Amino acid sequence: MLVGKSAPKDDLVVRGARVVDPTEGLDATIDVRVDGGTISQLGADLPANGHRVVDGTGLLLAPAFVDPHVHLRTPGREDEENLASGTRAAAAGGFCAILAMPNTDPAVDSAAVLGALVESARAEAEVPVGFLGAITKRQAGSELTEMAELADAGAAGFSDDGVPVLSAGLMRRALQYASVTGRRLALHCEEPSLSRGGQMHEGAVSAELGFAGYPSVAESLMVERDLALADYEGQPIHLLHLSARESVEALCAAQARGVEATAEVTPHHLCLTDEAVRTLDPNLKMNPPLRAEADRGALLEGLRNGNISSIASDHAPHARHEKEVPFEAAPFGVTGLETAFAALYTNLVEPGLLPLETLLERMSAGPALAYGIDPPRIAVGATANLVLLDPNASWRVKEEGFHSRSVNSWLLGQTLRSKIRLTVAAGRVAFAA
Helix, strand or coil, X not given: CCEXXXXXXXXEEEEEEEEEEHHHCEEEEEEEEEECCEEEEEECCCCCCCCEEEECCCCEEEECEEEEEECCCCCCCCCCCCHHHHHHXXXXXXXXXXXXCCCCCCCCCCHHHHHHHHHHHHHHCCCCEEECECCEHHHCCCCECCHHHHHHCCCCCEECCCXXXXXXXXXXXXXXXXXXXXXXXXXXXXXXXXXXXXXXXXXXXXXXXXXXXXXXXXXXXXXXXXHHHHHHHCCCEEECCCCCHHHHHHHXXXXXXXXXXXXXXXXXXHHCCHHHHHHCCHHHCXXXXXXXXXXXXXXXXXXXXXXXXXXXXXXXXXXXHHHCCCHHHCCCCEXXXXXXXXXXXXXXXXXXXXXXXXXXXXXXXXXXHHCCCCCCCCCCXXXXXXXXXXXXXXXXXXXXXXXXXXXXXXXXXXXXXXXEEEEEECCEEEEEC
């Protein structure tokens, strides 16, 4: 399911860091030793025996992150991103694994397209990548893909991200066919007859700015439909990039009924509201749009209590000329791989809005478990998937600092707290600052 560059595994000792793994109940200042890419010892004053030694004094060592929602733009738009640049950006952001969306050109709707991506990942990917296959052919919403064939070729799940599956009957059949593969459907929930033409969240700010509105009900209506179908079929689903309070309420109610539904939320929806759009910065234009403070509060509460189990960057790179236009003419999407943790640490953890342990779990074990991936763990015998963080570092987000090929970040010019110092992915040092 996850594939990456074949390379020798590393030997290292991280000495004296605060080691935090919420799922293992671990929070202690200790050494962590890695032999051949596998965690071999946890404890004090561990022998180095010629291993690379990393001084972790004053730093935080945690399970590396898993991003369940990334756009690598390959095939079709390698000028914006490709496997090598996207996975370098992921490593720089502390991620040990990412899942790539299938809305490429051509879409990942056949075993042939998927197989070519898997082969490329084996040669180029700095961190392991999983590829989702499309739910419908060409993501056109009229005919299901050969899901079993895609699963056999390595699809990590199925999604028509970027567009919804409009037909309820087709969505029902997709749930039925996906059940045979053991893979989950990841759903973009949008009713386009309500959102069509919308540039930002429908509300007071859109009215003042004169922009066409994209109402929250355009999302929540489809969330409710897809949860109802998942309930009826007894099949699991994953809800992509939730943004609306009503969507969170529908998710919580469905989970209380026993529906096997997971969901994700992005850093930008957790940190910003539609008030930010007053700047008219095209890098603040995304789908779904930034919503009101009540929506942001509901997303944060859902993340705290576990109804929303995953944080996803929804890393969506765009060429510079596409975003250097008036707000209403710009495409939807922002980058996020390299800034996700720091943005959330700065805006949520430091002000006391979200516990550090919750943030670490929702960026690591939560998204991994949603897709049936072994979660990163700091435990003897586990593959080394580690991120070393400097929580006291401050840095300014600048274009020249990105590993991604695109720079359409909503954080440009801002100063963030915490910095990634080291990423170990699948037993190999993938990034070191």
